[in-house]
Amino acid sequence: MSAPSDTHIYASASPAARNGVVLMLLGMLMFSLNDVMGKWLVSTYSVGQVVFIRSVAALIILAPFIWFNGPEKLFQVDRPRLQLLRAVLSTVEVFAFYFAVVYLPLADVMTYWLAAPIYVAAVSPFILKEPVGWRRWSAIIIGFVGVVIALEPSSQALTPQAIISILGSVAFAFMLLLGRSLRGTPDTTLVFWQIVGAGAAGLVAIVFDWKPVSLRDLLLLGLLGVVAMLAHVLVNRALKLADAATVAPLQYTLLFWAIVFGWLVFGDVPRMSMLIGSGFIVASGLFIFFREQQLKRQGRIKTLNQTVVAGSGDGAGPGNG
Numbered sequence: 478m479s480a481p482s483d484t485h486i487y488a489s490a491s492p493a494a495r496n497g498v499v500l501m502l503l504g505m506l507m508f509s510l511n512d513v514m515g516k517w518l519v520s521t522y523s524v525g526q527v528v529f530i531r532s533v534a535a536l537i538i539l540a541p542f543i544w545f546n547g548p549e550k551l552f553q554v555d556r557p558r559l560q561l562l563r564a565v566l567s568t569v570e571v572f573a574f575y576f577a578v579v580y581l582p583l584a585d586v587m588t589y590w591l592a593a594p595i596y597v598a599a600v601s602p603f604i605l606k607e608p609v610g611w612r613r614w615s616a617i618i619i620g621f622v623g624v625v626i627a628l629e630p631s632s633q634a635l636t637p638q639a640i641i642s643i644l645g646s647v648a649f650a651f652m653l654l655l656g657r658s659l660r661g662t663p664d665t666t667l668v669f670w671q672i673v674g675a676g677a678a679g680l681v682a683i684v685f686d687w688k689p690v691s692l693r694d695l696l697l698l699g700l701l702g703v704v705a706m707l708a709h710v711l712v713n714r715a716l717k718l719a720d721a722a723t724v725a726p727l728q729y730t731l732l733f734w735a736i737v738f739g740w741l742v743f744g745d746v747p748r749m750s751m752l753i754g755s756g757f758i759v760a761s762g763l764f765i766f767f768r769e770q771q772l773k774r775q776g777r778i779k780t781l782n783q784t785v786v787a788g789s790g791d792g793a794g795p796g797n798g
Contacts, residue, residue, distance in 0.1 A: 510738075
């Protein structure tokens with residue numbers, strides 16, 4: 478079975494799924510605006526200052542959801558060590574991202590971050606014991622080739638900023654991996670501790686580097702957190718209206734917006750190596766995603782067939798699905 482094309486998926490989608498597509502696209506646009514604002518602000522203020530004020534604003538927005546769900550549930554978590562590790566990885570990822578965009582074009586940084594699902598697929602057989610066949614291993618290798626092309630390793634291009642971008646995207650990948658192990662934890666709890674971790678690190682950092690903030694910039698820093706939370710709400714709502722196979726691939730529109738906003742706002746012209754590498758990464762990520770969706774469908778069909786056969790009592794083996 479070949480992976481369905483995007484055109485077929487969206488043309489045959491139900492009204493709810495089409496609304497999910499629209500919300501997902503808006504969510505990606507909000508994330509992109511958040512990245513642009515962050516890059517603009519870290520050119521004036523320290524990364525710790527930006528992350529701290531952003532976290533405070535995000536917690537203010539999240540407060541009604543916490544109150545509605547019950548604040549005590551934030552402390553009733555399973556596997557607290559994994560929760561702590563996820564918060565640490567999230568903090569590393571946030572600081573690495575904002576540090577990277579100080580020195581690198583948005584499109585470059587976003588290219589490295591979009592490679593995270595490839596890293597997840599590569600390590601999941603060893604950490605989560607999830608089987609990965611030769612097709613996905615081939616896609617993983619192609620994805621890594623894309624990272625190398627985008628990184629353009631040389632004495633001039635292999636800068637500390639580029640290396641930090643890679644390390645940040647790896648931290649993001651392991652954060653996603655832990656998310657699979659913490660599926661039972663409510664989204665509000667995961668987001669809360671993620672924000673608290675980044676905010677606490679930002680609070681420590683501003684002790685060493687604090688600049689006076691104008692009222693305008695304070696509002697912009699607060700808006701940074703609001704936009705990020707709005708993006709999360711839009712994406713979560715999109716996933717409730719449409720299945721992941723319909724909306725998850727739309728995350729790659731982040732690269733389009735990074736190129737557009739990077740050029741319009743900061744005058745960044747994308748490197749050819751970055752464009753070629755990002756093409757490899759996007760193609761690899763999409764193949765891995767659709768292959769996983771295909772295997773899930775086959776697994777469900779096989780389970781259904783086994784149930785039907787067991788119920789019929791004829792002793793026949795299950796079909797190939």
